[in-house]
Amino acid sequence: MTTTSQVPPLFGRDRMVHGWFVVKGVSDAGDAAWTIALAWTAVQLASPAVAGLIVAAGTLPRAAVLLVGGAVADRYDVRRVLAGTTVARVLVLLVTVAVAVLAGESVALLAVAAIAFGLCDAIFEPAAVTLGRQLVREEDLSMYAGASQTAARLGTMTGAAVGGGLVALGGLTASATLNALTYLGVLGYLVLVLRLRFPLPRMSPTPMTRAIAEGFGHLRAAPTTRTLVITLSGLNLAVGPALGLGLVLRVRDAEWGAETLGVFQALVGLGALVGGAALIRWQPRRPAAVGFALLVVQGLAIVLLAIPGVFVTAASCATIGVTAGAASALLSAVFVRTVAPEFLGRLGSIQRLGDDCLMPAAMATFGAVAGGASVAVAFGIFGGLMTALMVVALTRSRVLSLDLVRSAA
Template identity: 40%
Template structure:
């Protein structure tokens, strides 16, 4: 644990089961995910109705560009200012954009330029909000409760996905995208109120000491060069995103399609993974190993095995693989999130978190395309075996580094 962690001596931490601040934080995460899923479904459906498939793809993907460009700035801003205030202001910005867009859509109808504008602005706001959110858990609970907080947060988010997606479809079918935007704005208002009045960190936030945002960014990369444990976790998280994401988003779909199993099988595979992840989060609440980082990384080695299985196993074997991937994700996400909070210097949390997110936003599209091309050249079984093996090797390397 970093020696610069804020002292917990003067703070009072009630048991998590009676901690209203923690409950409000988890509730906010669930409401946020419900709104995100409803918005995603509503935007995707609306884009498909008013433009070509290429235009719809542009609408759904263009938001990643400003997120990638602004994420590092958002991380530096989170370390320089109070993270909770940054989140509140970001939510107020989201509300303003949604209400203005709903008014425009109601008066002049939906158009491709309007959807593109909304997607771009949301990308910018998300890039400011998300790193700030990553700085709060460290300041809310004592170190021994970090895993439980991360697991509870993950469980709430997993369950929210099952609510948000059908809710978005129902709203856009009956009221159009304007209705989705209003409901999403209400969800952001609820989150802003929870952050303003209930989610109050108990520990101070050590501010960055750079003379400017640019200096803070430079120092953030310098910190990762100096701190081997933090650097290892950032590399491991980035590898997780770039290896497992393409297998699930491209490889699984191609395997189902090439095997002729139909879209229903894909839905069952995804559902099993989601339920297993929720179960893994529950296990993580009860189990606290001595070395959180090492335990979480070892769990991801089993997830790598699941990635290999997707390319070679029959239908029921892939069902088992998805259960393995989901369960290990539920356990590892909670343990590694807590390890990240406790390992990274508190004054660099926002910047370190934004670097992890940047690999997801900037490199994930490239990884998806590359993995799809690899499948075309070598076949689904070889592609899954290679990326799964590479992922396992990276986790073995990381386990050796954090276990020292």
């Protein structure tokens, strides 16, 4: 696929990049609607426990293939990788529709579809990490990350809003068909419109096991990059259980009702939208320091969820959302700017692996603490640990120097 050597326009006038945000945001909306349809159909066909396994079925395969995806991202043209996985997703959705229509919906069909999507994610996501660096100037990476996250949040919120009605009207097949159409839009844009401006060096052909090992070897040889990857790995291990399980338990115990839970989750989403959007215009001089400082605040907001009270909980949810949206945009830009270009895909997959592998254990631990002690204790422990770890990160000279890094060190 072709690239272009032209000087990119100012970020605010970069129609090619803005168009990518739009088609990707629409695709994220389709994904959100599909996820709701998958979960809803699973609940209708199986017990809650089996339904939970179906929804999470893609996690382990994704984790198993994620390192391969990183090596693929560093070896092959990113547009080819993204286009290929998009084609695979369309085929998965169309086959799901065909089987559902001809043979009916089943637990096996849902599980296979979830696993197939997880495998596609393992290849798509590391390649997507490298895309921003190949489209915009280095000084525009924070704005790119903020705008990208804003579009993704809008898409996800829109898809979640319409997903329930869509599955009620047309079932799994309607949601799968809609999502396939959104991916066709992504595919068309990748092939016809998107052009790389700053192509990264490609890894020479080598066995996958060796390529993956070289990624870990680079971590040993580059202390600044190693510090960054370790610090960023597993950042969601506190907020994920707090919002995904703890907030549900808090609402249930207080008897606030399911509608209140929806309001709290909406506050998180809106806060993240605001936080990501702020980075489109606001460019702090010390993005790494500001990003980790925001995560200190996020940890404290998780601790505050231990305090019963609907207004305190609402304020904490909004704070978690804003800090998550802003910090994620800042730190993802720092990561892309800091890591050596030829290792960006592999180290992106290594950094992501922490969440994928440890999240089930984090969820189980939060539940065990909440059941054995109380939900408030679980919030205090998880939020306190996150705050402490981020404070430690802010005391590390290598973390503070990341703002000035332009290549791996």
